[in-house]
Amino acid sequence: MPKPAAPHLRASPFTDRLPGPVFHRVEAVPANGLYPEAAHDWGEFVYCHAGVTEVTAAGARLLAPPHMGIWIPPGLAHTGSNREATEHCSVYVARDLCAAMPGRLCALVVTPLLRAILEELRAVPWDGSAAQGRLLRVLADQLSACRVADSFVPDSADPQLGALLAVLRADPSDGRPLAELARAHGMSERSLIRRCRRDLGMSLTEWRQRLRVVAAISRLQAGASVEAVALDLGYSTASAFIAMFRGLTGESPGRFVGR
Numbered sequence: 170m171p172k173p174a175a176p177h178l179r180a181s182p183f184t185d186r187l188p189g190p191v192f193h194r195v196e197a198v199p200a201n202g203l204y205p206e207a208a209h210d211w212g213e214f215v216y217c218h219a220g221v222t223e224v225t226a227a228g229a230r231l232l233a234p235p236h237m238g239i240w241i242p243p244g245l246a247h248t249g250s251n252r253e254a255t256e257h258c259s260v261y262v263a264r265d266l267c268a269a270m271p272g273r274l275c276a277l278v279v280t281p282l283l284r285a286i287l288e289e290l291r292a293v294p295w296d297g298s299a300a301q302g303r304l305l306r307v308l309a310d311q312l313s314a315c316r317v318a319d320s321f322v323p324d325s326a327d328p329q330l331g332a333l334l335a336v337l338r339a340d341p342s343d344g345r346p347l348a349e350l351a352r353a354h355g356m357s358e359r360s361l362i363r364r365c366r367r368d369l370g371m372s373l374t375e376w377r378q379r380l381r382v383v384a385a386i387s388r389l390q391a392g393a394s395v396e397a398v399a400l401d402l403g404y405s406t407a408s409a410f411i412a413m414f415r416g417l418t419g420e421s422p423g424r425f426v427g428r
Contacts, residue, residue, distance in 0.1 A: 176203035179249075183261070187211055188297065191305035192261040193290045197254070198222075204249035212262040212270055213241040214312055216279065216287055220255030220387045224248070226274045231320040234383050236418070237276045240312070243267055245274060253387040258287060262309050269313035277315035286311065322379045325368035329354045330361070337377060341384040342403035347373060382417050385410075389426045398422070 177199050183192075195218070215222055216238035223232045224239045226247035231239050241247050243264045251257075262270070271277075279287075286308050293301070325331045333354045337343055345353075350373075351361040365373045381402045388398045399410035414422045 176201050176250075179204045181207060181209065181259075183209070185210075187261050187263060188295070189302060189305070190263045190266055191302075191309045193258060193295065193305060193308070194261075195256065195258045195291050197256045198251055200252065200254045202249075202251045202255070206246050206248045208244055208246040209261075210243055211264055212243050212267040214260040214262070214277070215239045215241070215249065215257055216260070217255055217257040218287075218291060219390050220251060220253050220257070221383050222249055222251045222255055222257050224274070225250075228326055229274055229320075230324040231274060231276055232322045232383060233276045234321055234386050234418075236279055237318065237321055238279055238315075240271055240275050240277050242270065242272055242274065247274070253391070255387075258291060260287075260305075260308060260312070262312070266309055271317055276318045276320050277312065278318050280311065280315060283308070283311040283315065319370060322376065322383055323369050325364070327364055327368055329356055330364045330368060333361075334376075337380060341377070341381050342401060344403045378413050378417060381410075382414055385414065385422060386426065389422055395422050 179196070179198060179202055181204070182194065198220075215224060217233070217235055219235075221232060221234060222239070223230060224241060224247055225231075226241065226245050233239050286304065290304070290308070295301070325334060333350055347361060348358045351358045354361075356364070361373065365371065365376065369376050371379075384402060385398045388401070389395070393401075395411065396407045399407040402410065404410040404413075411421055414420075414425070418425050
């Protein structure tokens with residue numbers, strides 16, 4: 170059996186202070202990227218322009234596709250990772266500007282205006298100008314107004330359900346029926362349904378669909394065809410995959426990734 174690839178270790182460029190009250194940076198990270206555990210005195214918002222980044226803190230793991238971002242409050246020890254190559258930005262917000270932000274790790278729904286600001290900053294390196302500083306303060310204001318959401322693909326601390334979800338994360342195309350999955354992890358089908366509602370806030374069917382949407386985004390952004398992605402994720406036809414994708418995102422795969 171081949172040895173797993175060594176992680177590409179990354180690090181935040183700041184350890185004790187920021188260059189300004191709000192700072193923005195963009196980084197391209199190869200597949201299997203890893204940010205070791207760290208905590209800092211400012212808040213951080215992580216948003217992926219391409220691919221998907223995972224953030225883990227205090228036993229919770231958040232994973233958000235491109236229409237959502239992840240908020241990390243000041244002082245919270247966390248790690249970041251990505252399975253596929255990504256391009257993401259980090260927006261660092263000084264502690265005294267975080268009063269209106271959530272006090273816990275959470276996902277934020279990105280508004281069209283916020284996305285437009287992030288795309289503008291993506292194209293312009295940090296220059297420390299007064300004009301850029303004003304735009305960054307507007308960005309911080311927009312972050313505080315975003316709707317808070319749970320992770321698009323939430324996790325569970327339940328040992329049996331958590332183990333089941335880990336198996337599905339490793340292979341999103343796994344199409345085993347609910348009863349078979351429950352038996353494989355020492356649960357009845359009724360118990361599995363109850364735990365999903367309690368911990369995930371949704372059925373396992375919807376959770377699997379969301380997982381497949383996230384898995385599809387990275388592959389589509391890398392240039393794979395909709396047909397190839399649909400087959401890789403266990404769909405018998407591209408139309409069935411497109412219908413599922415549109416039902417969760419409101420757009421077809423091609424339009425969503427193109428945007």
